[in-house]
Amino acid sequence: MSGTSAALQPPADAAPPVRHPDAPAPGELLGAHYGECFGCGGAQPHGLHLAARAGEGVSVTAEFTVRPAHQGAPGLAHGGVLATALDETLGSLNWLLRTIAVTGRLETDFARPVPVGTVLYLEARVTAVAGRKIYSTATGRIGGPEGPVAVRADALFVEVKVDHFIDNGRPEEIRAAMNDPDQVRRARAFEVNP
Numbered sequence: 001m002s003g004t005s006a007a008l009q010p011p012a013d014a015a016p017p018v019r020h021p022d023a024p025a026p027g028e029l030l031g032a033h034y035g036e037c038f039g040c041g042g043a044q045p046h047g048l049h050l051a052a053r054a055g056e057g058v059s060v061t062a063e064f065t066v067r068p069a070h071q072g073a074p075g076l077a078h079g080g081v082l083a084t085a086l087d088e089t090l091g092s093l094n095w096l097l098r099t100i101a102v103t104g105r106l107e108t109d110f111a112r113p114v115p116v117g118t119v120l121y122l123e124a125r126v127t128a129v130a131g132r133k134i135y136s137t138a139t140g141r142i143g144g145p146e147g148p149v150a151v152r153a154d155a156l157f158v159e160v161k162v163d164h165f166i167d168n169g170r171p172e173e174i175r176a177a178m179n180d181p182d183q184v185r186r187a188r189a190f191e192v193n194p
């Protein structure tokens, strides 16, 4: 049963999502948007190292293996870590819209416990767009890509300009990101009109 709140119901004038013509092809690995990202970055030893792949339309798939550093109860994934995996997968939809957007609201259902060692098979898609508001939904399955749903989420992402990060991030990390040509290139890949 979905308990999605009214805040996550797209308004009547919302439009179906449009895959950007320059979006990565279905099957293509999207890579990390930031090397230090806790969700997808390669430079975070205890991060999720989530690897997302473009799907058809405005959808992505991703896999995340639960490691001992991700425990809440003995031998089980922490719920906040699972919410992070959902959030990160939903965030990677931005690559297909070529829009920079941040999570405004994330509603999560935890349907089954997820043991350490489990591969969580994630799938996310955008359901509607209304102005700067991007509505999306995700599931995480266990036992295989067609296995039972262990976690699911509905979200509202809000489009922002790159200045959102430059104005709000701690200056030392922003400086390092702006001095890294590869990071600047990745940020630009999200933006149609930077």
Ligand SMILES: CCCCC/C=C\C/C=C\C/C=C\C/C=C\CCCC(=O)SCCNC(=O)CCNC(=O)[C@H](O)C(C)(C)COP(=O)(O)OP(=O)(O)OC[C@H]1O[C@@H](n2cnc3c(N)ncnc32)[C@H](O)[C@@H]1OP(=O)(O)O
Binding pocket: 007, 033, 034, 039, 087, 088, 091, 092, 094, 100, 101, 102, 103, 104, 105, 131, 132, 133, 156, 158, 160, 162, 165, 166, 174, 177, 178, 183, 184, 186, 187, 190
């Ligand atoms: C060269 C340097 C590069 C540095 C950058 C590097 C890489 C960048 C590239 C990509 C990275 C992009 C994203 C990261 C991707 C994945 C990571 C996972 C995702 C995250 O982990 S991301 C972190 C957590 N996230 C935040 O840190 C957000 C904090 N937050 C805010 O920054 C503001 O809160 C904001 C911007 C959300 C809105 O603020 P705002 O002032 O711009 O806009 P406003 O408030 O007017 O909202 C506009 C319309 O959205 C509705 N709305 C807003 N919030 C709502 C809510 N909660 N519920 C229901 N409706 C809501 C309003 O009701 C209104 O609706 P309406 O237009 O109909 O009135």
